[in-house]
Amino acid sequence: MPKPVGGSAEKMVQFLQSSVGIIHRSHAESITSFVKDSVHGELKQEGEVPAMQSTKDNRITFCVEGNISVGKSTFLQNIANETVELRDLVEIVPEPVSKWQDVGPGHFNILGAFYAEPQRYAYTFQNYVFVTRLMQEKESSRGIKPLRLVERSIFSDRMVFVRAVHEANWLNGMELSIYDSWFDPVLSSLPGLIPDGFIYLRATPDTCLKRMMLRSRAEEGSVTLQYLCDLHEKHECWLLPSEHGNHRLLSASQLPYSMDKSLHPDIKDRVFYLEGNHMHSCIQKVPALVLDCEPNIDFTRDVEAKRKYALQVANFFEFVKKLKEASSNQIIDTKAKNRQILLPHSEGLFLRDGSHLCESALKPLTF
Template sequence: MHKLLPRAASVLYAAAAAPLLLSSPRMPALCLAGSPFATSRPVANPSRIRSPPWLRCGGGRRGLCSAEAARRGGDAEEEKEKGGGGRAVPERRQRGRSDALGESGELLAIPGVGPRNLRKLVDKGFDGVAQLKQLYRDKFFGKSNEKMVEFLQNSVGIIHKNHAESITLFIKESVDEELKGTDTSKLPKNRRLTFCVEGNISVGKTTFLQRIANETIELRDLVEIVPEPIAKWQDVGPEHFNILDAFYAEPERYAYTFQNYVFVTRVMQEKESACGMKPLRLMERSVFSDRMVFVRAVHEANWMNEMEISIYDSWFDPVVSSLPGLIPDGFIYLRASPDTCHKRMMVRKRSEEGGVTLDYLRGLHEKHESWLLPSKGGASGVLSVSQLPVHLEGSLPADIRDRVFYLEGDHMHSSIQKVPALVLDCEHDIDFNKDIEAKRQYARQVAEFFEFVKKKKESSTAETIDGDKSINKQIMLPQSGGLWVPGSSRLPESALKSFDFRRTMSSFLST
């Protein structure tokens, strides 16, 4: 028995000395069950140090505290990896978060979500499991799980990959269970529309996409936003080349290289966002504005020579024709004067745009106008809505009736002939924090344009189906004995076998 006393005494001594060890400047603070925001600074007066929570637990509660510490082990690991405790958070801020965290308690049921990961998810706007499911449906459905794992790590800040993988697997299985028995291959493709948001540099595309499309009741649940892949242009390959900066610095050297890479990233972006579940995909710019505006501009400035423009055109048409996802159902043209765009560009001060001149913006503005806006003289270029059949013109709401035009002309790529474009005036600077009604007015116009294009597409599909049925009814294949030709003898069956009779007659009847 006397041999056990020194050991027991040493244990008690260690417990008494624990606060001193935990506050040593050479050792990071350990906080197994306390707040993850606890301060880890050395304290001058050891007598005022309180014991950590796991030492203050009573005998009856010790098991409970140990279980709580084990449950938070994942968060303690993250705290250790980040180099110790963070800064202390004021009590008022902690109380401000408590309601949101309380309402998000269901997230704690997801494997890989502890208190720290819960706070990160809440800070990013995920208040419950439903929001994570919607994120998966919109951005990652039908794709590799790694895509959502990367999003959780890079955008939400979940440090450990195994936590991100556990969350992704849970959400995927939940969505798959909800969609069981549904033909998921038809969900995105049959009902989803794509609009490309076009406009000059600094016209306000980012503001439009983030403040109007993301923050209004009319569009929030309707649209998925696909911003321009600028980050990919600023960080290329293992050497992290900034091809956007290189183009602005030496446009005559890098114009073709830049435009070539822009096209590639747009194709990648279209593939990545193709499986979303929301009815409308808003993409910032398109391969057509690249060709109709920016490639024309650099060619006219002699930054792209005749050989390079010929090479660009030689692959542009066949690639676009083979990738129908690049062809939008409509365009939204954000319109402002070059002077207004130049002022906004000076305010935002993007480093790569330091050499962009007002004359360059004026050239881009003219090319947007000739492409997306009808000329006042009625010259060829677009087809006004007033020239459409009455049943389509009448379906346009009054507040966008004078803003919708159909693209047409010899200079237009064949794949976007008759594609509608909505023109929105962005000349005036609007504070959308204060002018809520202006923000909602823009959103309503986009929502009405969406309904118009959707009905038009459904009508075209129905007409095509009816047309196919009527053609099939009119075609009568020859009976046995061959085909009679007026003023001649019976056509031998060997001649009939040399061509596709149904296809030939279909072509004849459609002319």
Template sequence: MPCRLTPTRQFERLVCLRNVSQTTRRRGHRQVLRMYRCSRQALDTAYKVSLCVEGNISSGKSTFLSEVLSSASRLEDLVYTVPEPVQSWQSVPRKSASNPPHNLLKEFYTNPERYAYVFQNYVFMTRYLQERQSAGTSKLLRITERSVFSDRNVFVESVHEQGWLSELEADLYNAWLYPMINALPSLIPDGFIYLRVEPDVCMERLQRRARGEELNITLEYLESLHYKHEKWLLQDVRALTVGKKHQETLTIGFVTDHMCSQFKKKPVLILEFGHDVDFSSDDKTVEQLGKKVRAFYDYISDE
């Protein structure tokens, strides 16, 4: 039967045996330290799940993170949310701190042909830094707004098709992207949540929020992004009944990325998010969404 003592107690017992030789104690010390390191590593990684919320511009990702995931009782004390680093894109420090920062997001939307490649490079770096900063959370479920994979499969593809990214720039982006992801596998999530919204609804929401940098966005651009989200995330879709104590029937797809050697088939929770809801007062909808996310978390944890 395996010993039930903690590594610390095992070590104390070993070093307190006066009649045991120094060599034996050193061996015991090393053995316990190995056990301690293994137990700490297991504790740090056990049952932790990383998900990314994907969706079109103005599909409701920020609302989903801030109002749904933080309010649902099923997710209480479970979720750590990481919003998209938009502020980093809006405030790029200058060499001289006395000068106002650059707004790279505004520059991209104002002159996409000039800044598309620069913007996508900086987006990758900020996502990596954000992943590192949030990696130490003690919560069992980390949910991040978008990923380097939506950057590649949706936004880079779209700006390339629009003619804002040259053939050389697109090839250059791909040349460094996948080696970087393979070298930094923590950027690969355990799964995705896709907030599915029609482009015209996204356009209405975009106009309501009136973010200055987004004033030049067209419905045609949103339709292009929607098509690419659908093509990427709606693969091998099926209805699955999942969950531990509380079972839920979820719509789940499965995506692969053959360009990334460490990216195995990943599940995608598909949520229809096209109806405008006041989540601050609609507790029923919040709880329903929370149940689905919790069941999806249980499903991934059991894999």
């Protein structure tokens, strides 16, 4: 049995009790066992892989992000599942809403409880969301289709929703610290949680509110326009270019031609690289495709509109696939197999560890 990341199981249990605040040993042991099993599932069949090596397979993973009721489920069902361009290419991993609505033998609806009493249940809900995403990653990590589309991610949880409930004083500083103490250790043990790209479905808060009212999910009756505006602002801050503050994004259209020529014209001005001090280090320079979901389109009838969106996703997939293949072929070494090509600069390419590949090494690469 391979060891969990960070040392023996006993050390992990001691860490959870002393540093994270998990008082009961049995609780700490069960968490340790879960992480251990998750790591084991990520290891290669022929032997144990060192903790810092990448265990992600050759599939591409995109996380589909966006505000409440922006149309993520519609997008995944009608565009990803029902178009010639994507249906044989993708595996869809929907957000585990049903698990949030039915917890434990008492069938407790933690989603409904959060909306009804956010100050009481914000911390509990966000932690359970985190756990269900880990379970979902484990369950979907061995699919065979080349593209995995995951509805939301632990990064939107942290960058958008946890920030929002903290700023609303529904989640206090101590609870935020405990949440953060989980984030990096678990992320390091499950590198499959780090996507190869993001797809941001974008619409105004007013449009999201109208769609939310139409779908009439029982738990969402108390959601206000102000809350949707707060979530929208945080998505924009995270996934769209900005020249203000300590963060910005670089449009793919600003890339040197040698890198940019592989990006299809239809998405050239819609692809951005995440960058900034506010960004978690593991998603720095990860590309994001921004799609306009403001228009109300009947995808059951408008076949051409459905195909247009599908082609944009397919073109983004091809672009990211080329970046990943170039990374695997040119910069893998025996000490750090998870280094990836991230973003070009004047003298070569940045690598995830901060070093760069010199310009002369790029000559064999073709995009």
